[in-house]
Amino acid sequence: MANGIVYVPEDRGKQGTIIGLPIFQNITLPSLGRTSKSGFLRLAEEFKLAREYSERLDLRAASLDQDVGNLSGGNQQKVVIAKWLATQPQVIILDEPTKGIDIGSKAAVHEFMAELAAQGLSVIMVSSEIPEVIGMSDRVIVMRDGRIEAELEGDALSPETLVRHAAGISATLMEEA
Amino acid sequence: MVLRHIPIREAILGAAILVLLGVVSTRYSGFIAPANLANVFNDTAPLIILALGQMVVILTRCIDLSVAANLALTGMVVAMLNVAMPGLPIPVILAIAILLGAVMGAINGLLVWKLAIPPIVVTLGTMTIYRGVIFLISEGKWINAHEMSTAFTGFSRAAFLGLPVLSWIAIMTVIVFGMMMSRTALGRSIFAVGGNPHAAVYTGINVGKTQFLAFVLSGALAGLTGYLWVARYAVAYVDIARGFELEVVAACVIGGISIAGGIGSVGGAVLGALFLGVVKNALPVVNISPFWQLAISGSAILIAVAFNARAGRSKGRVILKSAEGSV
Numbered sequence: 310m311a312n313g314i315v316y317v318p319e320d321r322g323k324q325g326t327i328i329g330l331p332i333f334q335n336i337t338l339p340s341l342g343r344t345s346k347s348g349f350l351r352l353a354e355e356f357k358l359a360r361e362y363s364e365r366l367d368l369r370a371a372s373l374d375q376d377v378g379n380l381s382g383g384n385q386q387k388v389v390i391a392k393w394l395a396t397q398p399q400v401i402i403l404d405e406p407t408k409g410i411d412i413g414s415k416a417a418v419h420e421f422m423a424e425l426a427a428q429g430l431s432v433i434m435v436s437s438e439i440p441e442v443i444g445m446s447d448r449v450i451v452m453r454d455g456r457i458e459a460e461l462e463g464d465a466l467s468p469e470t471l472v473r474h475a476a477g478i479s480a481t482l483m484e485e486a
Numbered sequence: 487m488v489l490r491h492i493p494i495r496e497a498i499l500g501a502a503i504l505v506l507l508g509v510v511s512t513r514y515s516g517f518i519a520p521a522n523l524a525n526v527f528n529d530t531a532p533l534i535i536l537a538l539g540q541m542v543v544i545l546t547r548c549i550d551l552s553v554a555a556n557l558a559l560t561g562m563v564v565a566m567l568n569v570a571m572p573g574l575p576i577p578v579i580l581a582i583a584i585l586l587g588a589v590m591g592a593i594n595g596l597l598v599w600k601l602a603i604p605p606i607v608v609t610l611g612t613m614t615i616y617r618g619v620i621f622l623i624s625e626g627k628w629i630n631a632h633e634m635s636t637a638f639t640g641f642s643r644a645a646f647l648g649l650p651v652l653s654w655i656a657i658m659t660v661i662v663f664g665m666m667m668s669r670t671a672l673g674r675s676i677f678a679v680g681g682n683p684h685a686a687v688y689t690g691i692n693v694g695k696t697q698f699l700a701f702v703l704s705g706a707l708a709g710l711t712g713y714l715w716v717a718r719y720a721v722a723y724v725d726i727a728r729g730f731e732l733e734v735v736a737a738c739v740i741g742g743i744s745i746a747g748g749i750g751s752v753g754g755a756v757l758g759a760l761f762l763g764v765v766k767n768a769l770p771v772v773n774i775s776p777f778w779q780l781a782i783s784g785s786a787i788l789i790a791v792a793f794n795a796r797a798g799r800s801k802g803r804v805i806l807k808s809a810e811g812s813v
Binding site (some may be wrong): 326335348 | 681682689
């Protein structure tokens with residue numbers, strides 16, 4: 310975090326949002342230093358920050374001071390992403406960002422990630438959905454058993470190559486078959 | 487918690503206290519005279535102060551059973567200091583009491599943070615140890631009123647704008663803690679750590695350190711109350727406030743502070759303490775035996791927990807139903 314690298318966890322319920330706290334507090338939690346003055350939090354500043362990022366992410370919520378637990382999965386994911394974007398990072402790591410989210414929100418998250426990359430943020434996405442990986446990535450690193458198996462980009466990106474590297478099957482074996 | 491005006495839990499508890507006062511006043515109208523209400527508040531002041539400390543600890547998913555022993559040990563120490571050095575100014579005594587209490591709280595905090603021993607086990611142990619130390623340093627002897635300096639015993643009773651200093655200290659503690667919980671990063675971290683420790687860690691909050699600080703705060707308040715108690719009752723011995731820690735936890739639970747952590751408010755803790763204080767003071771006045779007081783306090787705890795548990799559960803069902811519609 311100190312180096313501008315932030316991580317959006319896979320399990321948004323257990324590791325991402327703090328149920329019981331209102332939405333705006335969830336969003337501002339890592340950024341309290343910026344919204345405080347001489348040790349005291351300024352709620353107006355917090356709301357401003359929370360509103361800015363929730364609008365950017367098109368967060369659907371009746372009001373920002375309701376409990377974050379009242380939101381759907383997709384919206385909770387937006388809260389977690391908003392929280393980290395509000396820290397103005399340089400690198401954002403998204404672990405399975407669209408797991409368990411409906412198609413509409415999935416598309417929204419993808420569009421948003423593309424926007425982030427276009428703005429100069431480095432986006433690292435961890436995903437096990439092949440279409441998502443191929444559709445979103447400029448460069449793919451396939452890992453197997455905790456080690457880097459391959460680094461692919463451009464034309465080399467195809468579902469077959471990705472699966473092959475992930476499973477550790479060599480090219481010659483496939484051609485023989 | 488911060489922005490809702492008078493949340494429903496606290497409103498119901500406040501109403502219950504008013505109803506209780508109303509019922510008592512029909513039997514003995516003098517009870518609700520302002521002078522008497524001030525007395526009740528003053529009597530409940532130590533409970534309010536300790537409940538605030540306990541609230542902070544419980545919010546972080548811990549519990550502090552050593553507060554009464556802490557109070558008693560600090561009380562004995564400052565009483566012995568006063569006997570040995572009657573000229574020691576009261577502010578110095580206050581500072582020593584708070585510091586000693588904080589150190590004892592820090593011991594609890596370190597054992598929880600660094601050794602990861604469950605808080606209930608830690609504070610059960612320190613509770614017994616601190617009580618034992620009182621016996622060791624006092625050799626079982628009492629310190630009585632005539633051995634204490636008049637400044638020592640007079641301070642907490644000194645009246646200021648109609649209320650004794652003891653009440654004012656309670657009021658100031660409420661204000662300070664209210665501001666801390668809602669307006670500082672530490673207060674926010676306390677709610678975060680209790681609400682979801684995993685997510686708090688991912689946000690960069692040091693869970694163990696926050697719990698440690700909670701214990702230090704609880705201990706410091708216990709130390710302060712140690713002096714106030716000993717000064718007010720003008721006696722110090724091994725068994726003072728024996729069992730009081732349970733009353734403190736009860737005040738928090740009745741006040742809506744969830745034992746599971748993350749949920750609670752300063753207003754709730756204060757109202758919980760006031761509820762118990764009113765019950766304790768009202769029953770003798772209407773000729774109900776003190777044993778009924780225990781039964782009433784116990785029932786209040788069960789009702790409060792059942793009420794809060796139901797409120798929490800229905801929120802869960804709402805999430806499932808609204809998931810389809812709100813995205």
